[in-house]
Amino acid sequence: MGSNDLLVSEEQSLLKSVEQMSKEGDEPPSAYHVVEGLNGFGSNKDSSTQTPIPIIDVSLLSSEDELRKLRSALSSAGLFQAIGHGMSVSYLDKMREVVKQFFALPVEEKNKCARAVNDHEGYGCDTIVSEKQVLDWSYRMYLQVSPEEIRKLSVWPQNPPEFGEVLVEYAKKVKSIVDDLLRSMARSLDLEEGSFLDQFGEKSTLATRINFYPPCSRPDLVLGCKPHTDGSGITVLLQDKEVEGLQVQIDDKWVNVPTIPDALFINIGDQMQIISNGVFKSPMHRVVTNTEKLRMSLVVFNVPDAENEIGPVEGLINETRPRLYRNIKDYLMINYSCYQEGKIPLETIKVAHNSA
Numbered sequence: 001m002g003s004n005d006l007l008v009s010e011e012q013s014l015l016k017s018v019e020q021m022s023k024e025g026d027e028p029p030s031a032y033h034v035v036e037g038l039n040g041f042g043s044n045k046d047s048s049t050q051t052p053i054p055i056i057d058v059s060l061l062s063s064e065d066e067l068r069k070l071r072s073a074l075s076s077a078g079l080f081q082a083i084g085h086g087m088s089v090s091y092l093d094k095m096r097e098v099v100k101q102f103f104a105l106p107v108e109e110k111n112k113c114a115r116a117v118n119d120h121e122g123y124g125c126d127t128i129v130s131e132k133q134v135l136d137w138s139y140r141m142y143l144q145v146s147p148e149e150i151r152k153l154s155v156w157p158q159n160p161p162e163f164g165e166v167l168v169e170y171a172k173k174v175k176s177i178v179d180d181l182l183r184s185m186a187r188s189l190d191l192e193e194g195s196f197l198d199q200f201g202e203k204s205t206l207a208t209r210i211n212f213y214p215p216c217s218r219p220d221l222v223l224g225c226k227p228h229t230d231g232s233g234i235t236v237l238l239q240d241k242e243v244e245g246l247q248v249q250i251d252d253k254w255v256n257v258p259t260i261p262d263a264l265f266i267n268i269g270d271q272m273q274i275i276s277n278g279v280f281k282s283p284m285h286r287v288v289t290n291t292e293k294l295r296m297s298l299v300v301f302n303v304p305d306a307e308n309e310i311g312p313v314e315g316l317i318n319e320t321r322p323r324l325y326r327n328i329k330d331y332l333m334i335n336y337s338c339y340q341e342g343k344i345p346l347e348t349i350k351v352a353h354n355s356a
């Protein structure tokens with residue numbers, strides 16, 4: 001804990017924490033002001049609530065109708081709200097509650113789980129990699145949950161005492177939903193059931209990110225989370241029960257994602273876009289801030305085993321749809337270095353085709 005404290009104070013001397021600024025009603029410093037067209041990642045277009053977000057009952061995916069809906073949702077917007085997933089509202093409420101208990105602890109207590117300056121895992125704000133970076137108005141907890149041997153237990157909360165156990169159990173349930181979904185996704189494209197799941201592998205990882213977005217005095221200038229696509233295979237998001245904030249880009253417009261208390265919001269990540277040869281889309285999304293209410297979200301990323309080579313499945317490569325991406329390993333590493341260099345990671349692994 002001693003050395004973590006040192007690292008925390010090093011970063012905080014550069015920056016007053018978002019939590020502190022929010023509490024004191026500070027005007028966000030310019031490092032938090034969004035720049036149009038950041039990293040080539042879209043701009044601040046008007047939000048629109050006109051476009052409905054597809055809702056899919058995942059317990060019905062053995063029916064052709066629901067399967068068609070799934071294929072259509074994932075190959076257009078790349079996302080949907082999942083109901084019928086088997087987790088009750090009271091269970092989801094319990095998850096939200098446990099997570100909130102940790103975040104409600106005093107800063108000194110949370111900082112016992114602080115991430116090291118050059119590490120992603122643990123509690124804290126954005127990792128600062130460049131002076132030009134625009135910072136997110138959030139604080140969060142990032143933990144690798146599975147496989148068990150990759151857990152960095154030194155940054156796992158001891159308080160509330162059940163935190164770890166509850167998070168692991170939740171991640172397991174999410175994985176079983178994702179596995180079923182990956183099978184259905186393959187079937188929806190007339191592929192062998194295991195076509196996608198096999199690329200994730202037995203040792204696919206589950207990482208969780210718990211985001212807290214405190215009230216912000218300038219929602220017009222500051223985002224809770226900058227526009228990005230996920231580097232995962234599949235992302236499963238449990239939203240705040242009341243406070244909205246997530247927006248997804250559909251047909252070049254930002255669309256609000258409503259909160260549905262018993263739904264999980266599921267989106268395609270870049271790696272699934274690669275594996276599906278671009279058939280399924282990894283959507284751009286962001287989180288807006290508000291002046292009144294704190295918002296939380298609990299995200300589970302399911303990521304193919306970094307040792308597995310992943311690439312477009314053969315059945316989705318043909319004359320009209322040539323191979324879009326080359327095979328790669330450890331996409332998260334590529335994603336991270338592109339982020340530092342301001343490049344779009346998917347662009348860097350595209351296969352060039354001569355149109356001659």
Ligand SMILES: O=C(O)CCC(=O)C(=O)O
Nearest residue numbers: 209211225246287297299
């Ligand atoms: O908080 C949210 O709703 C989205 C968070 C997110 O996109 C992420 O953590 O990757």
Ligand SMILES: [Fe+2]
Nearest residue numbers: 228229230285
């Ligand atoms: Fe995301």
